[in-house]
Amino acid sequence: MLTARVVAPARGVDAAISVEAGRTLALLGPNGSGKSTLLAAIAGLVRPESGAVTSGTRVLHDLDAARPVWLSPRERRVGLVTQGADLFPTMTVLDNVAFGPRSQGSPRADARAQAAHWLDRLGLSALRDRRPALLSGGQHRQVAIARALASAPEVLALDEPFAGIDVEAASQLRSFVASFATDLTVIITTHDPLDVHLLAHDVAVLDRGSVMERGTVADVLTRPRTAFTARMAGMLLLTGAVGADGTLVTDGGMHVPSLAPHLPEGRRAMAALRPRAVSLARSGGIADVVRTIEPRGDVVRVHGERLMADLDPAAAAGLLPGAAIAFDIPPVAVYES
Amino acid sequence: MTGAIPRWMIPLAIVSSAVVALPLLATTLRLDWARLPTLLTSPPALEALSLSLRTAALSTVLCILLGVPLGYALATWRSRLRPAVRALVLAPLVLPPVVGGLALLYAFGRRGLIGGPLADAGLDLAFSTAAVVLAQTFVAMPFMVLTVESAVSARSGHHESLAATLGASRSTTLWRVTLPALRPALVTGTVLTFARALGEFGATLTFAGSLPGVTRTLPLEIYLRRETDADAAIALAILLVTVAVVVVAVAYRPTVRSDR
Numbered sequence: 001m002l003t004a005r006v007v008a009p010a011r012g013v014d015a016a017i018s019v020e021a022g023r024t025l026a027l028l029g030p031n032g033s034g035k036s037t038l039l040a041a042i043a044g045l046v047r048p049e050s051g052a053v054t055s056g057t058r059v060l061h062d063l064d065a066a067r068p069v070w071l072s073p074r075e076r077r078v079g080l081v082t083q084g085a086d087l088f089p090t091m092t093v094l095d096n097v098a099f100g101p102r103s104q105g106s107p108r109a110d111a112r113a114q115a116a117h118w119l120d121r122l123g124l125s126a127l128r129d130r131r132p133a134l135l136s137g138g139q140h141r142q143v144a145i146a147r148a149l150a151s152a153p154e155v156l157a158l159d160e161p162f163a164g165i166d167v168e169a170a171s172q173l174r175s176f177v178a179s180f181a182t183d184l185t186v187i188i189t190t191h192d193p194l195d196v197h198l199l200a201h202d203v204a205v206l207d208r209g210s211v212m213e214r215g216t217v218a219d220v221l222t223r224p225r226t227a228f229t230a231r232m233a234g235m236l237l238l239t240g241a242v243g244a245d246g247t248l249v250t251d252g253g254m255h256v257p258s259l260a261p262h263l264p265e266g267r268r269a270m271a272a273l274r275p276r277a278v279s280l281a282r283s284g285g286i287a288d289v290v291r292t293i294e295p296r297g298d299v300v301r302v303h304g305e306r307l308m309a310d311l312d313p314a315a316a317a318g319l320l321p322g323a324a325i326a327f328d329i330p331p332v333a334v335y336e337s
Numbered sequence: 338m339t340g341a342i343p344r345w346m347i348p349l350a351i352v353s354s355a356v357v358a359l360p361l362l363a364t365t366l367r368l369d370w371a372r373l374p375t376l377l378t379s380p381p382a383l384e385a386l387s388l389s390l391r392t393a394a395l396s397t398v399l400c401i402l403l404g405v406p407l408g409y410a411l412a413t414w415r416s417r418l419r420p421a422v423r424a425l426v427l428a429p430l431v432l433p434p435v436v437g438g439l440a441l442l443y444a445f446g447r448r449g450l451i452g453g454p455l456a457d458a459g460l461d462l463a464f465s466t467a468a469v470v471l472a473q474t475f476v477a478m479p480f481m482v483l484t485v486e487s488a489v490s491a492r493s494g495h496h497e498s499l500a501a502t503l504g505a506s507r508s509t510t511l512w513r514v515t516l517p518a519l520r521p522a523l524v525t526g527t528v529l530t531f532a533r534a535l536g537e538f539g540a541t542l543t544f545a546g547s548l549p550g551v552t553r554t555l556p557l558e559i560y561l562r563r564e565t566d567a568d569a570a571i572a573l574a575i576l577l578v579t580v581a582v583v584v585v586a587v588a589y590r591p592t593v594r595s596d597r
Binding site (some may be wrong): 043044072073074076077078079080082084085086088089090091099100102104148151274294 | 386495496498499500501502503505507509513514517518520
């Protein structure tokens with residue numbers, strides 16, 4: 001298990017996270033939320049003001065102790081892959097992957113054999129004699145991950161591994177990561193809830209350097225407790241009190257039907273709404289006024305003053321900002337706040 | 338960078354190359370082609386050429402061994418003293434070589450700061466071939482230091498950081514990651530250093546003197562011959578220029594991209 005508390009005021013970070021051995025933790029947050037700083041501090045590349053990081057029984061650093069402990073990056077066994085050009089441009093793919101074992105004392109032939117083994121295991125053998133300059137973005141990232149794995153880390157930290165490469169390569173890389181992440185302690189930073197659902201067991205949501213929420217992916221992303229987390233998960237958070245029939249009566253006065261089981265009347269509660277589930281009401285519904293209309297791929301997101309909905313372009317035809325409309329909400333899970 | 342340059346720069350570029358090329362051309366025109374073989378193969382000429390090549394090569398090696406760590410240190414050293422140290426180290430660039438030679442005498446001469454005790458211990462540097470190498474190293478070192486410093490400064494340190502997470506020590510990282518990436522700069526620095534050492538005259542004459550076969554390098558031989566046999570001086574000058582131009586042309590490539 002890895003636990004980390006990182007306090008770096010200069011970078012606006014004050015966060016604590018932990019991940020059980022063998023599990024994958026996603027750090028979900030927008031750009032500038034301190035995800036990269038957190039990883040760099042765990043890897044020992046950034047020295048925070050205070051805080052401590054332990055991996056299993058090993059103290060990687062403890063800056064709060066009377067005699068501060070600070071292990072150098074090479075002693076930490078934290079493998080790091082960033083979204084930059086990580087590979088050493090002067091070496092072939094094979095030598096890049098062999099670099100870790102070689103640096104840790106394996107003889108050259110041994111290190112190369114280990115590297116070849118890793119490339120083979122990850123299906124990258126065809127690239128072994130290439131120079132990094134001749135790799136695609138996705139291949140570069142895969143080899144960088146293979147290199148980190150070959151250095152036998154206790155924890156693998158992947159900083160936005162799917163950023164800056166094309167969609168197809170990213171999707172290939174996702175299954176690549178999923179294939180080895182099962183028996184390794186992994187921390188992945190991302191701004192995309194899809195990555196969290198596909199790859200992680202646990203998630204910590206970061207906003208401006210602080211952890212807003214943490215827990216299992218199912219808990220946090222389907223029952224968010226802050227508007228920020230709901231937004232990161234692509235949902236809209238409604239808060240209010242439970243009314244008759246378990247209905248959530250929001251603080252804004254909307255009546256949101258609830259799935260069973262119902263909470264006792266009068267309890268403070270919340271519900272997270274997927275814009276995809278919301279539709280235009282033919283009659284009745286929740287009255288709203290259109291604020292903006294945003295094309296999103298094959299749907300149109302209609303932002304109202306109170307709610308939002310992802311509609312078919314045909315259904316959204318003719319809607320203009322300022323138009324009066326009404327939304328229908330299906331029954332949703334209402335949970336205690 | 339590629340692309341068209343503004344048109345008004347073209348005449349200036351031509352003038353600029355003419356400023357350099359015309360004197361060389363004028364020298365070549367004065368060359369006595371018929372006597373060239375005998376002039377170039379005369380024993381004093383060969384002796385001076387051989388001494389020049391040996392001393393310049395040796396001082397280049399010294400500049401690599403000493404200048405690379407200094408350039409590296411200057412680039413990574415975070416201190417307010419850094420500009421002062423850099424200015425001091427690069428002083429030989431602006432110092433008249435004769436002054437450099439005098440400075441070397443005060444430091445390493447028979448009665449010099451370090452030369453005195455060394456002489457007492459039986460190690461006499463002044464007016465020896467070692468003094469030639471020392472003078473050349475003195476004037477050529479800034480070229481290596483500058484080249485290495487700017488190349489190291491241009492690096493983000495990203496690869497060095499990652500090398501550390503992979504378990505590499507600082508030395509391993511230096512030898513396997515940083516230095517290979519600096520190769521183009523090292524080649525440039527080596528060429529510039531060698532060329533400067535080969536042409537060194539003032540400091541050598543002041544500090545090492547002009548003993549045939551011991552300290553009389555090609556530039557010194559050219560200067561002395563000019564009085565007695567101008568044709569010989571020109572022939573040797575052409576030889577010196579040829580060596581320098583060939584070395585630069587073969588080894589020097591402006592560093593555009595280093596990762597292929």
